[in-house]
Amino acid sequence: MDSREIGVSEQKGFYRYHRYNLGIGEGTQDHPPGNSLPLECNCDYLHGISFHKGCYIGQELTARTHHTGVVRKRLMPLCFSKVPSEYPKEDAIIHETKNLGKLRGIEGDVGLGLLRIEQTSKLEQIPVGDGLAKVKKPHWWPIEAVKNKALLQR
Incomplete structure (x- = not known):
């Protein structure tokens, strides 16, 4: 099928599916205003932040977090084995009373969540509402975190 034969809404769905x-x-659905930090949104991995120049709102917090090397939550893809029929209450992703993060969106059988890296990486599958998903580390992420790289280079 040629892209000219696909409707605009279907193209947006393909694009969102690919991003997720x-x-x-x-946008604001994936990065809610006032609740999103650049490092949690992977801006450092996507080269969206310069640590060598600039003055911008939140620069001190972002630089301090980057240099300590401790980012506990990040946007991560979710691959659903069972797609939820509706979004969980307050978009919370909870496993055995532990809050793992927030669901940002679903498109088809994939989703995007702001998730606690350490807790979700240990789980085979996580419940998302009445659905089940597997969290995967994006292939484009660096192999080691910044803090770990510094330790390895000593």
Whole structure:
């Protein structure tokens, strides 16, 4: 099927599916104003932040977090084995009373969540509402975190 034969809404769906599958957020749905930090949105991995120049709102917090190397939550792709019939209450992703993060969106059988890296990486599957998903580390993420790289280079 040629892209000219696909409707605009279907093209947006393909684009969102592709972004979610890669773990890339965009816009206010994926990055709610006032609740999104650049490092949690993978802006450092996507070369969206310069640590060598600039003055911008939140620069001190972003630079301090980057240099400590501790980012606990990040946007990550979710691959659903069972797609939820509706979004969970307050978009919360909870496993055994532990809050793992927030669901940012679903497109087809993939989703995007702002998730706690350490807790979700240990789980085979996580419940998302009445659905089940597997969290995957995007292939484009660096192999080691910044803090770990510094330790390895010593």
